[in-house]
């Protein structure tokens with residue numbers, strides 16, 4: 001294991017760095033001098049890509065401010081490697097590649113994810129399992145791959161990207177919400193297990209940000225027009241997508257992630273996003289559950 005000298009840049013692995021949060025965080029950290037390896041299922045070891053050129057977007061989205069405009073002057077390029085978080089062999093190959101190139105992994109950011117929508121009654125178990133395979137077991141697999149190296153090198157930091165949807169059960173997003181609730185439990189338990197090894201584990205729960213997230217949303221195969229839930233599901237998802245499209249720019253999250261990485265004793269979770277969305281989590285803890293549900297149904301115009 002390569003010992004970190006004062007002059008060496010810290011090595012960061014970010015899953016799902018071809019767009020959205022992963023790409024913004026990667027570019028920001030690379031600009032700050034970290035050695036960043038981002039992952040995408042579409043990257044290839046034969047065709048080395050950079051975090052700037054990979055993926056299906058420029059890192060900026062219609063209506064959002066660019067990195068420079070939002071005050072982050074120092075975005076830079078980073079290396080992209082192939083990785084599918086549903087495939088343990090692909091993760092092992094990616095981790096081996098980073099270790100061969102950089103000798104260590106100081107920070108792993110479990111960011112890869114997507115959302116599956118539809119009513120519980122109609123989303124198939126196979127579809128729900130695929131949601132968990134990426135959003136929950138993907139994180140578990142990456143943790144299993146990086147932890148032995150972090151223990152050996154005497155420390156490290158794991159940041160799991162959860163969601164406010166992992167603190168409030170979102171209607172017609174049940175599989176997504178459940179996968180992010182599960183991630184909360186994993187994060188809490190892992191934190192305590194690995195504390196003696198000097199490894200910090202944190203969950204960041206974002207509200208709505210403007211990324212490719214709505215574009216990559218999957219609707220359950222049986223949740224179409226014939227569904228008894230169709231109209232309510234459609235209007236709820238329309239409201240959610242409007243919130244996502246009008247969400248904050250993903251570049252805003254990157255400096256916050258770096259702050260947490262640098263924190264010697266971070267809290268278990270941090271919520272980030274618009275104040276009204278973060279307030280909803282706080283209100284949920286304060287008011288009776290039936291009142292909170294009424295508010296949720298009113299917000300999503302669920303009748």
Ligand SMILES: NC(=O)c1ccc[n+]([C@@H]2O[C@H](COP(=O)([O-])OP(=O)(O)OC[C@H]3O[C@@H](n4cnc5c(N)ncnc54)[C@H](OP(=O)(O)O)[C@@H]3O)[C@@H](O)[C@H]2O)c1
Nearest residue numbers: 016018019020021040041084085112113208209211212213
């Ligand atoms: N945007 C929001 O409003 C929001 C709010 C709360 C939480 N989040 C969470 O933030 C994380 C990032 O989402 P985003 O908003 O940045 O969405 P995004 O722009 O759609 O990016 C998702 C990333 O995940 C990767 N990915 C998806 N499935 C994968 C798999 N099986 N293996 C490896 N990589 C995979 C994609 O890479 P490839 O397709 O190139 O492989 C892509 O880089 C997700 O965990 C999401 O749940 C987002």
